[in-house]
Amino acid sequence: MNSPSDRKIIVPKEFDNLDDISYGVERNGHLGLSPYGEVEGKHRLVLVEWLNSLLPSLDFSTNVTDGELRACLSNGTVLCLILNKLRPGSVTMVSESDLSLPSQSENVKTFLKALDGLGLPRFEISDLEKGSMKPVVDCLLILRIKSLMNSLGENASSTSSTASSPRGYAASSFHYSPPFSVDKRRASTESRFHHVLSSPNMAEPSASLIYQVGNKFHEVFQIKPRSYADLPAAKISEMMKSNSLDNAPTQSLLSVVNGILEESVERRNGEIPHRVACLLRKVSQEIERRISTQAEHLRTQSNLFKAREEKYQSRIRVLEAIASGNKEESEIFAGKLQRLKVEKGKDEEKKENEKKIIRLMKMLDDKNLVILELTQKLEAAKTQYESQCSQLEKEAGDAKAELRRKSQDYEHQSEELRNEVKELETSSDSKYQEWNVKKNHLQAVINFQFSSLQKLKLSWESIRQDVVKEQTVYAEECNRLGVNLKPLVHASQNYQVILAENKKMFNEILELKGNIRVFCRIRPSLVGKKETQSIIEDMGETDLVVENPSKGKDALRSFKFNKIFGPATTQGEVYSDIQPFVRSVLDGYNVCMFAYGQTGSGKTYTMTGPSGATSENLLGVNYRALNDLFRISTSRSSFTDYEIWVQMVEIYNEQVRDLLSTDDSQKRYPFIISF
Numbered sequence: 001m002n003s004p005s006d007r008k009i010i011v012p013k014e015f016d017n018l019d020d021i022s023y024g025v026e027r028n029g030h031l032g033l034s035p036y037g038e039v040e041g042k043h044r045l046v047l048v049e050w051l052n053s054l055l056p057s058l059d060f061s062t063n064v065t066d067g068e069l070r071a072c073l074s075n076g077t078v079l080c081l082i083l084n085k086l087r088p089g090s091v092t093m094v095s096e097s098d099l100s101l102p103s104q105s106e107n108v109k110t111f112l113k114a115l116d117g118l119g120l121p122r123f124e125i126s127d128l129e130k131g132s133m134k135p136v137v138d139c140l141l142i143l144r145i146k147s148l149m150n151s152l153g154e155n156a157s158s159t160s161s162t163a164s165s166p167r168g169y170a171a172s173s174f175h176y177s178p179p180f181s182v183d184k185r186r187a188s189t190e191s192r193f194h195h196v197l198s199s200p201n202m203a204e205p206s207a208s209l210i211y212q213v214g215n216k217f218h219e220v221f222q223i224k225p226r227s228y229a230d231l232p233a234a235k236i237s238e239m240m241k242s243n244s245l246d247n248a249p250t251q252s253l254l255s256v257v258n259g260i261l262e263e264s265v266e267r268r269n270g271e272i273p274h275r276v277a278c279l280l281r282k283v284s285q286e287i288e289r290r291i292s293t294q295a296e297h298l299r300t301q302s303n304l305f306k307a308r309e310e311k312y313q314s315r316i317r318v319l320e321a322i323a324s325g326n327k328e329e330s331e332i333f334a335g336k337l338q339r340l341k342v343e344k345g346k347d348e349e350k351k352e353n354e355k356k357i358i359r360l361m362k363m364l365d366d367k368n369l370v371i372l373e374l375t376q377k378l379e380a381a382k383t384q385y386e387s388q389c390s391q392l393e394k395e396a397g398d399a400k401a402e403l404r405r406k407s408q409d410y411e412h413q414s415e416e417l418r419n420e421v422k423e424l425e426t427s428s429d430s431k432y433q434e435w436n437v438k439k440n441h442l443q444a445v446i447n448f449q450f451s452s453l454q455k456l457k458l459s460w461e462s463i464r465q466d467v468v469k470e471q472t473v474y475a476e477e478c479n480r481l482g483v484n485l486k487p488l489v490h491a492s493q494n495y496q497v498i499l500a501e502n503k504k505m506f507n508e509i510l511e512l513k514g515n516i517r518v519f520c521r522i523r524p525s526l527v528g529k530k531e532t533q534s535i536i537e538d539m540g541e542t543d544l545v546v547e548n549p550s551k552g553k554d555a556l557r558s559f560k561f562n563k564i565f566g567p568a569t570t571q572g573e574v575y576s577d578i579q580p581f582v583r584s585v586l587d588g589y590n591v592c593m594f595a596y597g598q599t600g601s602g603k604t605y606t607m608t609g610p611s612g613a614t615s616e617n618l619l620g621v622n623y624r625a626l627n628d629l630f631r632i633s634t635s636r637s638s639f640t641d642y643e644i645w646v647q648m649v650e651i652y653n654e655q656v657r658d659l660l661s662t663d664d665s666q667k668r669y670p671f672i673i674s675f
């Protein structure tokens with residue numbers, strides 16, 4: 001049986017970070033040294049240790065009294081300092097120099113308001129002023145438990161945070177959950193787990209954390225979102241070689257994984273560069289290692305909790321043995337209980353102790369449940385990350401295969417391009433040769449053209465000299481011609497005068513010959529008629545004698561004409577005597593010619609010509625007169641304009657008819673002539 005001095009409960013060091021378990025911790029290894037109740041004394045010791053570790057300047061003794069605590073905490077400054085220590089900048093307090101008596105409770109109010117905000121139970125301001133400090137102590141202990149729970153959550157996500165701060169408060173955040181509710185603890189744990197994964201605060205580590213994890217990983221934190229793919233391979237390999245990943249906070253590693261995955265998802269082709277995939281695998285391996293370590297750590301802690309529970313069970317059994325009246329033990333404890341009776345009343349204390357032990361056991365059970373849940377969560381997280389890693393490896397494999405396929409495509413394309421380049425080179429060579437041939441040909445043509453040009457220039461020069469010479473000769477000729485032209489000009493000026501005189505004399509001759517002339521043309525006998533049937537007895541130049549036997553002694557009759565044309569006279573000979581009258585028309589005189597005779601005497605033959613005449617010699621007077629009119633008017637066109645029009649009429653049975661009119665109403669006289 002152990003003596004009272006042997007019944008020291010030596011708490012393993014690992015339990016220092018655990019909240020409720022540490023209620024039973026006595027740094028000097030003894031129970032019940034406090035002037036307060038045994039349990040409350042232990043609570044107070046735990047609180048004192050915690051406060052001293054948070055704010056070393058307080059330097060509370062282990063036997064701190066209510067009065068000392070009240071004196072220290074009553075103005076609220078220390079309370080606010082505790083909060084700010086746990087969560088930097090969480091409250092703004094009034095400095096001590098500004099504190100006046102009326103506003104002394106300002107910092108206390110601020111502290112209590114912060115507790116309300118965190119959802120933690122609070123005390124009243126009056127508790128700080130008088131009476132027991134137990135509500136204040138309990139409140140601070142719950143705050144401590146809460147901070148340790150958060151510290152445990154932090155430990156689950158970062159092994160380095162405990163290394164940087166023994167209690168891991170520097171980067172903690174608080175999420176209140178009622179201390180003895182399993183469901184709410186689960187909710188709180190899940191919340192913390194979610195917080196570790198998604199909190200922006202975790203993605204942005206504190207300055208001290210960055211300092212601890214090293215500059216290499218700090219560079220990774222400085223990478224802008226969606227720029228992992230652009231990170232140089234040298235920098236990634238340097239980071240992977242260094243121990244920066246080992247020192248980096250887990251939430252930062254998760255942020256890197258999430259960043260790479262988000263970047264991969266947002267990229268259209270979903271490809272992950274090889275170097276980034278290597279970094280991803282390295283980070284995943286590091287996370288996996290940490291999860292395994294954490295799980296192992298939690299299993300160890302669970303075992304320790306179980307050992308601790310067994311010890312408490314043995315203690316309970318001892319106490320039960322004491323209670324059941326073990327004599328020796330009773331005697332030993334009797335003295336002790338006697339002393340305790342004197343101080344407070346042993347029976348009540350024992351019952352209270354039993355109740356607290358039972359509560360402690362319940363708390364242990366709850367804790368175990370929480371730890372079990374945490375272990376399960378971590379196992380689930382590990383499984384999830386393993387599946388994610390395998391998924392990532394699969395995707396990396398797919399990406400590699402895709403990359404290989406694309407590489408082959410590129411190889412194929414580059415091969416095709418090389419072939420095309422070769423073909424183009426060949427074609428360009430042939431074209432170059434063609435162009436060279438053409439160039440040589442063109443050069444020869446140009447040379448030929450150049451020599452021809454030279455010859456042309458020489459020819460042109462000689463021609464120019466010839467032209468100059470010819471111009472000189474021409475000028476001389478022109479001068480000579482001008483000299484010769486002078487008499488001609490003079491002669492032409494006289495020519496018009498002479499011509500006018502000629503006209504005048506010509507028409508005077510015609511007048512002298514007679515304005516009215518009568519010619520007689522004797523038609524030859526028609527085919528089939530006898531010559532003897534002719535009545536012409538004698539025919540001279542101008543005289544004609546005809547015989548009419550039916551008249552008896554007056555049978556012979558003579559006629560006189562201006563001229564008589566015999567049967568052998570040609571059409572041209574007839575016109576030659578008429579032609580001067582035609583020319584007289586163009587000099588402005590009126591001329592009228594008509595043929596007169598009996599039917600068949602030859603009028604049409606003389607004026608027009610025989611029908612169907614093809615020979616020019618057979619043309620009659622009309623054709624020849626018109627021909628002369630046009631010829632003479634053309635020759636005089638340089639100095640006289642003539643208008644010539646034709647009208648053909650027939651006078652038959654004293655009726656005049658227009659032979660050219662197409663309008664029947666206009667055919668008979670009088671005609672309406674329009675020009």
Ligand SMILES: Nc1ncnc2c1ncn2[C@@H]1O[C@H](COP(=O)(O)OP(=O)(O)OP(=O)(O)O)[C@@H](O)[C@H]1O
Nearest residue numbers: 522523524597598599600601602603604605606610
């Ligand atoms: N000088 C001539 N030489 C040859 N044949 C002629 C000559 N004169 C007229 N004849 C012929 O005589 C015929 C009658 O001539 P044409 O018709 O000229 O007579 P006409 O006086 O005009 O008759 P009509 O008054 O009836 O019209 C025609 O066959 C014509 O060829």
